[in-house]
Amino acid sequence: MGRWGAFLYYPSERSPQELYPDLTADPMAGCVPGWTAWDFGRQLPDHFAQTIAAAFGVPLVAAEIWDSDAAMLTFCGHGSELAWSMPIHQDMYIDYIAGPGHAPFYADGTPMSEQDEAELKAQHDRKIESARERVAKTFPVGEAAGRRAVEWAVATGLTPQSVERVAAALGGDNVFVEETIWEIAATLGISVLRE
Structure with missing residues (x-):
């Protein structure tokens, strides 16, 4: 049985449980200074990522995970601006x-x-x-997706790897989509690669 839920990454120490006190949200280690990551449980409200980005006034990337097989990445700019989304393990x-x-x-x-x-x-x-x-x-797919992700990362003050490396991570095909998400976060400069 796989994982259902979401990972959230954003530059704030504030907990998402300020907005969603009834949801399970555990902090994850390994982010670059100033950023935090959260592991959400299965029951997710609609537009939760956009709501957190708007309420906290931060850029954010969320990965909503389906049974460890696939995920939808959502990249938000500052506030509630939705930059773009893409599926992982297409x-x-x-x-x-x-x-x-x-x-x-x-x-x-x-x-x-x-x-x-x-x-x-x-x-x-x-x-x-x-x-x-x-x-x-x-x-977007391939290099177009890599370019958009790098532009998002640079705009949020991160130091991403090359477009080619980010595109390769976005197109990853690990057995578990969580591992692909951790690779993506590392190439965007959000976190170190988990072991």
């Missing part, structure tokens, strides 16, 4: 938004014919392809 993200395939059985529990099973698979493949096209039109 193929797994696409699987989530396309929805699960269906078991190859009829309603009465008997196995489907090969023809019906093939049509069921083809329907799911079309849903995956449609989701892939939506993601490609909606989110």
